[in-house]
Amino acid sequence: MPDLDGTAVIAREESSTVNVSGTWLGTYWQNDRPTRFEVTFSQGDNALSGSILDDGYLGEARLSGEVIGRSIRFTKRYLASSPAPIDYSGTISEDENSMSGTWQIKHHFVAGRWEAHRSNQDLMADLQNRLKQQVPVGSR
Numbered sequence: 001m002p003d004l005d006g007t008a009v010i011a012r013e014e015s016s017t018v019n020v021s022g023t024w025l026g027t028y029w030q031n032d033r034p035t036r037f038e039v040t041f042s043q044g045d046n047a048l049s050g051s052i053l054d055d056g057y058l059g060e061a062r063l064s065g066e067v068i069g070r071s072i073r074f075t076k077r078y079l080a081s082s083p084a085p086i087d088y089s090g091t092i093s094e095d096e097n098s099m100s101g102t103w104q105i106k107h108h109f110v111a112g113r114w115e116a117h118r119s120n121q122d123l124m125a126d127l128q129n130r131l132k133q134q135v136p137v138g139s140r
Contacts, residue, residue, distance in 0.1 A: 062077055067092070076088060100114065
């Protein structure tokens, strides 16, 4: 039963917000062409931050946004390749292991869909380990 000031209702709404912290693997589509990505979310209350690594020439990006209930919104900004911010919005699944939605680049009339799934893999750490283990050419 909520207090007269509504605090019980607010507490219940905040506690139902999904925590998306961790590594997710996903795909976004532009002109029906898929691009895979790895995203690492860090969430504090409803605030969201993190990084994205695209499997393509665009490279690494930072993100900031929010999660409210099962809704997620964030803006992606590439570190080097593209000055235009990209806005993502979507819905987190009931089991909290997948999400999907749409993305758009404002003022460029470019948009598409995206999806992501929780992963226990860390592709960036895996890549760095593989690079460390490579034997230089001619050293045998």
